[in-house]
Amino acid sequence: MGTPLFPFALTLLAAVTAAPDPQVMREERFQSVLAEMDLAAAEQACLNPRIANSDGRRQALRDRLLELHPVIDSLELVLANAEALMSCGAPEAAAVVLNRYIPRVGDERSQWLLLRWRAAAAALDHRQAALALRRLVDGNLQTLDAPLFPGKPLSDQGNGLDQLALHEAALGHNAVAVELQLLGDLTGVQGAKRLARAAQWLDADQFEQADQLLETALDQAAAAEAWGLAMDLLHQQLHLQLAAGGDGVRPRQRIQRLATVLDDRYALQKLQPEAEPDPLLRSPRDPGGHADVRPSAVAPSP
8 A cells, every 4th residue: 555665765674674774864855755655655664674674764754654745535535544554663653644634434444444454553542532432333332242353363452342341440430341341242251251251350349249140150161171260360359359349258169169170379379378289389480480580500492
């Protein structure tokens, strides 16, 4: 996407990439080339540490991308310009560029709104991100219970309904976030995670509802044999009950049973911190542990 590279800019980028010296492009030359850069060249320069080797230069490249097309008359150009600014680490500027173009109804509007959401999410502008997702489905929120980018593998982070719930929670709209999570599919691993998030976002005086949501989540995790998730849910339930003034006996017992079946010695040790340390457990900072920073007397393998 985007316009072709100017021959001069293309030649210079190739020379800089091949040069061994990261300081090869002097400031005078950078300023000269900057004035010649088109959209594609500026985006590539942003990603090249031998060119964009300072915050000042990256900002200059962003400014160049912002001023290249003050008036935009095509979806292809606005998307390319906004994507370039996203690659350059400037999602707020990408939103400015997107707002220069009014998309037509249909697929063009959907593409525009998806990039508008990505820019807002990257900028942590949760209000605009939530608004873009709601507009994407014209308020039919159940339609968001699907991958935002169908060509990619489904994951919680790619699901529109989950994303909208996370944005609303970040805005402090916990009740709305809970409703959104319970609006989607609540089966399997994805459903268990949604129920857990909903339980987390409920108010403290809604303890019984939160506890029941976690019970349902545990059923879904067990059905999917997602035992690591089940352990996380039991710990969440334990903390919930203790915070509500309970004794947490039941989740503690279930953690112990599951940890025994899974031979999870660390979980068992956490349940009884006053007990003698398990000899098979060691700190990651102990010799041979992944966090051992002491110099090794053993020569590394070739």
